[in-house]
Amino acid sequence: MLRRTQILALVFAVAAVPALAQVQTKESQAALTPAKTLDLLKQGNARFVAGKPKKRDSAADVKATASGQYPYVAIVSCMDSRAPMEIVLDQGLGDMFGLRVAGNVIDTDILGSLEYAVKVVGVRLIAVVGHTQCGAVKGAIDGADFGSLTALLKNIAPAVSASGPGTSKDNAYVDKVAEQNVRHSMREIREKSAIVRQALDSGKVGLVGGMYDIETGKVTFSAD
Ligand SMILES: [Zn+2]
Numbered sequence: 001m002l003r004r005t006q007i008l009a010l011v012f013a014v015a016a017v018p019a020l021a022q023v024q025t026k027e028s029q030a031a032l033t034p035a036k037t038l039d040l041l042k043q044g045n046a047r048f049v050a051g052k053p054k055k056r057d058s059a060a061d062v063k064a065t066a067s068g069q070y071p072y073v074a075i076v077s078c079m080d081s082r083a084p085m086e087i088v089l090d091q092g093l094g095d096m097f098g099l100r101v102a103g104n105v106i107d108t109d110i111l112g113s114l115e116y117a118v119k120v121v122g123v124r125l126i127a128v129v130g131h132t133q134c135g136a137v138k139g140a141i142d143g144a145d146f147g148s149l150t151a152l153l154k155n156i157a158p159a160v161s162a163s164g165p166g167t168s169k170d171n172a173y174v175d176k177v178a179e180q181n182v183r184h185s186m187r188e189i190r191e192k193s194a195i196v197r198q199a200l201d202s203g204k205v206g207l208v209g210g211m212y213d214i215e216t217g218k219v220t221f222s223a224d
Pocket of ligand 1: 078079080102103131133134135136137
């Protein structure tokens with residue numbers, strides 16, 4: 001017979017071992033709503049900021065996801081090496097689609113990828129996440145002009161215009177343009193994809209914006 005103190009010690013010992021993260025299944029994906037999915041991202045970012053990411057068994061996760069994927073979110077974010085969403089939101093294999101392009105701009109290829117994520121795979125949320133001190137935003141403010149980058153930066157021009165006058169040396173201005181740019185990308189997604197728009201209007205899928213702070217590691221979502 002175990003004494004009460006021994007039982008308590010056992011309970012605490014079990015509770016102290018962090019549970020392994022589980023990969024997504026058709027059922028776990030179907031059980032989510034856009035709001036619950038956003039909560040998962042917020043919780044993941046809180047773990048990242050606290051330096052306490054989920055414990056994962058990568059070899060087991062590779063095996064468990066090999067037969068199919070049931071990610072719950074598609075995230076459009078910048079290519080910036082300091083802003084990988086899988087890491088800063090503590091997401092695992094099979095949890096999210098990561099669509100990365102300088103300045104988190106929207107083009108036909110990104111729209112097509114989002115349509116696949118929504119219509120074929122069944123994600124519950126689309127997020128556009130910009131970040132502070134974005135080099136692409138600075139380039140758009142400065143009118144950088146070379147190669148194919150010129151055409152890419154044109155996608156950020158509306159956010160620069162909407163932010164009024166300013167320079168790329170002014171950090172607050174750069175971040176203001178980046179925030180405008182997130183809103184612009186969100187509008188583009190809604191306006192330019194009938195497939196995504198229908199999914200948003202049905203309420204099955206949500207659309208949220210966010211900003212990643214490269215100094216604190218925190219992502220602030222626009223629904224906050
Ligand atoms: Zn950037």
